[in-house]
Amino acid sequence: MTVRVRFAPSPTGHLHFGGARTALFNYLFAKKHKGTYILRIEDTDTTRNKENAEERLIEAFKWLELTWDEGPDIGGNFGPYRSMERLDIYHKYIHQLLATKQAYPCYCTREELEAEREHMISQGKMPRYSGKCRHLTESDRKTYELEGRSFTIRFKVPSQKTLTFKDMIRGAVTFESEDIEDFVILKSDGIPTYHFAVTVDDALMKITHVIRGEEHLSNTPKHLLLFGAFGFQLPEFGHIPLILNESGKKLSKRDESILQFIEQYRDLGYLPKAVINYLTLLGWSPGGEFSEQEIFSKDQLTELFSMDRVSKAGAIFDPDKLAWMNGQYIKTADPKKIVELAIPYLKNDGLFNEDKPVTWYEELVTLYQDRMNCISEITQLARIFFDKDMNYNQDAKEILTTESSLIVLKKVKELISTMDEYTPNTIKKLLKDVQKATGFKGKKLFMPVRVATTGAVQGPDLNTVLYLLGKETVVDRIEQVI
RNA sequence: GGCCCGUUGGUGAAGCGGUUAACACACCAGCCUUUCACGCUGGCAUACAGGGGUUCGAAUCCCCUACGGGUCACCA
Numbered sequence: 001m002t003v004r005v006r007f008a009p010s011p012t013g014h015l016h017f018g019g020a021r022t023a024l025f026n027y028l029f030a031k032k033h034k035g036t037y038i039l040r041i042e043d044t045d046t047t048r049n050k051e052n053a054e055e056r057l058i059e060a061f062k063w064l065e066l067t068w069d070e071g072p073d074i075g076g077n078f079g080p081y082r083s084m085e086r087l088d089i090y091h092k093y094i095h096q097l098l099a100t101k102q103a104y105p106c107y108c109t110r111e112e113l114e115a116e117r118e119h120m121i122s123q124g125k126m127p128r129y130s131g132k133c134r135h136l137t138e139s140d141r142k143t144y145e146l147e148g149r150s151f152t153i154r155f156k157v158p159s160q161k162t163l164t165f166k167d168m169i170r171g172a173v174t175f176e177s178e179d180i181e182d183f184v185i186l187k188s189d190g191i192p193t194y195h196f197a198v199t200v201d202d203a204l205m206k207i208t209h210v211i212r213g214e215e216h217l218s219n220t221p222k223h224l225l226l227f228g229a230f231g232f233q234l235p236e237f238g239h240i241p242l243i244l245n246e247s248g249k250k251l252s253k254r255d256e257s258i259l260q261f262i263e264q265y266r267d268l269g270y271l272p273k274a275v276i277n278y279l280t281l282l283g284w285s286p287g288g289e290f291s292e293q294e295i296f297s298k299d300q301l302t303e304l305f306s307m308d309r310v311s312k313a314g315a316i317f318d319p320d321k322l323a324w325m326n327g328q329y330i331k332t333a334d335p336k337k338i339v340e341l342a343i344p345y346l347k348n349d350g351l352f353n354e355d356k357p358v359t360w361y362e363e364l365v366t367l368y369q370d371r372m373n374c375i376s377e378i379t380q381l382a383r384i385f386f387d388k389d390m391n392y393n394q395d396a397k398e399i400l401t402t403e404s405s406l407i408v409l410k411k412v413k414e415l416i417s418t419m420d421e422y423t424p425n426t427i428k429k430l431l432k433d434v435q436k437a438t439g440f441k442g443k444k445l446f447m448p449v450r451v452a453t454t455g456a457v458q459g460p461d462l463n464t465v466l467y468l469l470g471k472e473t474v475v476d477r478i479e480q481v482i
Numbered sequence: 483g484g485c486c487c488g489u490u491g492g493u494g495a496a497g498c499g500g501u502u503a504a505c506a507c508a509c510c511a512g513c514c515u516u517u518c519a520c521g522c523u524g525g526c527a528u529a530c531a532g533g534g535g536u537u538c539g540a541a542u543c544c545c546c547u548a549c550g551g552g553u554c555a556c557c558a
Contacts, residue, residue, distance in 0.1 A: 010558050045557055110556075126484055126554080152556050170487070179485055179554085187556040194558045218486055218553040241488080241551095248550065281494070281506095291496045292505045311495080314551065318493050321507040331520075370520045431516095446516035458518030 003035025004208050007068075008198065010042045011053035014261040015060040017317060018213060018243045018251050021279045025240055026211045027066050028280065028305040035208070039071035040201060041082040044191050060262040064272045065298075070205075078205040083197045090192045093200050093230065094153055094185065102229045103185060105151040106133035107144040129154070129181040153186035155196075155225065163221040168209070168238030168307045175221040183222055199223045203232035211238045211307070214314070215250070238307050241283045242314040251317065259319065269341060269375025271333070273298065274326040280305070283315045295328055327373040339365040342378045349379040351386045364468055367460050385468060390455040390477060399457065400481050404440050405448035411438050412449060413478050422471050424463040431463070453477045 007023035009015075023039075030037035039061075043049050058073060070076025080086055097103035108116075108129075117127035134156060136144075144151070161177035185196035192200075202210060202223075217239045227234050242250045251260050259265065265275055277296055285291065286304040296304070330338060342365045346352045352361070368381045392400065399405055411434045419426060431449070435441045450462055453474050459465060466474055 008558090012558080042558065048557070106556090113556090124483085128484095128554085150556095154556095167487095173486070175486070181554085184556050189556080191556090193556070198558085213552095214487070215552055216558090219558090221486095239487085244551080246493095250552070278494095283494090285495055287496065294494095294506055313488050315495090316493060318507065321494065324507060327520095368519095371518085441516085443516055450517070456518085460517095460519075462516070 001208060003030055003033040004038065004206050005030050005035065005211055006038035006040050006202070006205065006207055008040040008042045008201070008212075009057060010045060010048070010194075011057065012045070012048045012050055013053060013253055014263055015057050016251065016253055016260045016262070017279065018260075020060070020064065020066075020262050020275075021243060021282060022211065022213055022240060023061065023066055024064075024276065024279055025284070025305075025307075025310070027068075028302055029209065029211060029307060030069075031302040032305050036069045038076070038078075038205060038207075039068040039073075039081065040205070041072050042194060042197060044083045044194060044197050046084070046189075046191065056263070060266070063266050064262065064276060066276075083201070084191075086197070086201065087191065089204070090186075090197060090200055091190075094192070094196075097155070097185070097229060098153065100229075101156070103153050103155050104134055104136070104182075105141065106154045106182075106184070107136070107141075107149045107151045108133060109149070129183075131182045134182065150188040152184045152188050154182040155185050155222075155229070157182050157225060163224050165220060165224060165234070165237055167217075168211075168236055169240065169310050170217075170312060173217065173220070175218075177221070177225070180221055180225075185226075195219065195222045196226065199226040199230075199232070202235060203227065203230065207235050209236045209238060211240065214239045214242050238310070240310055241312060243282060244314045244316045246316065248314070248316065250314075258317070260317070265322075265374075267376075269345065269372075269377070270322070270326045271329045274322070274329040276301070277329075278322045278325050282317065284310045294325070323373040330372050330375070331370045333369075335362070335366045335369060338369050338372075338375065341375045345376050345379050346382070351379060351382065360468065363464070367464055367468070371460065384454040384456065384459070384465075387455070390452075390480065392451070392455055395457050396451045396455060399447050399451045402448075404438075404444050405452075406482055407438050408434060408440050408445055408448045409452055409478050409482050413475060413482070416471060416475060419471070422467065424461075424467045427463045427466050449478075452481045 005026040007019075007026050009019050009023075027037050029035070039058075041054055043054075054072065061067070068074070070078060070081065072079075072081040075081070094103065098105075113129065116130060120127045133154065157177055157180050159177060162174060163177060164172055164174045167173050183195060184193050186192050201207075220237055220239075224234070245251050245255060245258055251258070253260075259268075262275070266272075276298055277294075280296070280301050281294070284305070286293070286296075287309055290296075290304060339362045343352065343361060346361070364382055364385065365378060368378060371381060372378060412430070415430055415433055415437075419430060431445065435445050438445070446462055447457065449466070450459060451457060453469055454465060469477075
């Protein structure tokens with residue numbers, strides 16, 4: 001049996017961490033077992049579908065380099081891969097349930113249901129559909145039809161049935177059918193509900209393992225019932241723990257206090273490999289000889305991944321650790337790649353002048369490569385190279401006003417004008433000469449130069465900084481403070 | 483509230499009947515460096531939710547309680 005798994009999002013917004021990780025686990029599981037990974041769009045909630053959501057979703061996945069073997073954009077042998085293009089299929093199966101009396105039309109209006117619900121709550125009971133339309137006679141139905149009432153189709157949930165399945169992560173999970181109401185499978189607009197679409201699709205697409213978020217755990221008995229009603233072969237289920245926010249709640253798309261959309265991280269200059277690495281470790285760990293390792297390539301993850309090492313408890317998302325991990329990837333990346341990624345940020349902030357050679361930018365970005373946790377930080381880091389006016393804070397002013405500083409700076413200015421070749425190496429020699437001439441060394445020598453030319457008391461290698469700044473700028477800035 | 487699931491330091495987690503209970507992030511200190519960062523070294527942390535069992539021995543197995551989360555729609 002070849003493994004077939006799917007990620008089945010609804011096109012209602014941007015791809016967030018929870019969805020991305022569910023997709024990722026499906027992907028890794030498929031690759032691990034040399035199986036097929038499918039993207040399917042569950043767009044049955046036509047009121048919540050967003051215009052470009054599917055394109056955005058696909059774009060985000062492409063960025064993450066999580067590609068599928070079958071999907072709405074590339075097709076496959078089990079299509080179509082959008083629910084709304086499968087309406088005929090669903091209707092056929094709805095009819096089958098109707099014909100075998102495993103489902104029935106319900107003519108209750110929303111208002112009636114709402115009133116019923118409130119009544120039950122007022123009596124201290126749990127709101128639950130009474131199942132009254134189950135018992136409608138043929139003539140009752142005729143009457144309603146003639147009234148032009150719209151209807152839904154509900155599934156007839158059998159009574160006193162114990163529903164058990166073996167979850168790949170949690171082991172045996174049991175529900176009682178008594179606790180499940182006759183749920184709607186076809187909405188009054190003729191579109192099936194999620195529960196119906198998902199089971200029919202999973203069965204017809206020959207999905208072998210349903211790997212999804214824990215929020216679906218309590219939906220599973222409904223799906224079990226539906227699978228049973230059709231005599232479909234049951235897939236295995238694995239419910240992965242939720243990703244939680246700082247306060248331990250499920251990550252909500254509406255929560256703006258936290259960045260949780262893949263696109264946001266892409267825009268900040270996170271590397272997809274880092275995001276994949278971090279997300280995989282959120283709720284899963286390789287254990288054994290790899291339990292002390294944090295950085296994994298996708299190939300390694302694919303090889304190591306297994307569902308039985310997915311943890312059961314929800315995991316709180318830690319942006320700091322993601323940032324650290326991204327920093328690790330940036331530090332070890334090919335400098336050329338980082339330069340390429342950084343230039344758009346510089347351009348965007350107006351820090352890219354065509355008159356400067358590309359090599360200058362390459363050296364600039366490389367200078368900061370191991371100081372960045374994400375690429376967008378380059379614009380802040382490299383700001384000192386583009387500022388027109390220097391801002392000196394208290395620390396800087398103190399350094400600049402000492403007598404030794406002035407002596408050093410004057411000497412630098414004097415000697416720099418005599419330089420023919422202006423490179424990090426010759427600058428190094430220059431500073432050496434200044435040391436000899438003034439007698440100041442160490443902090444007393446370097447600090448004034450750094451502060452005068454960059455405005456900061458800290459920063460990367462001074463020789464390179466002075467070189468990249470250019471002789472003129474260095475002289476200009478020194479003149480302004482002496 | 484019913485049902486379901488869960489509970490190892492602030493966070494991610496290792497551990498699967500016998501350990502001084504790893505490792506990583508964060509935090510702190512030292513070293514390195516002209517400085518900062520990187521890196522290295524070390525440290526901090528009231529960590530096995532609580533209570534009963536089972537066992538010679540429980541973080542590990544069982545039960546109860548507490549707490550947390552998920553879910554109860556013509557949403558997915």
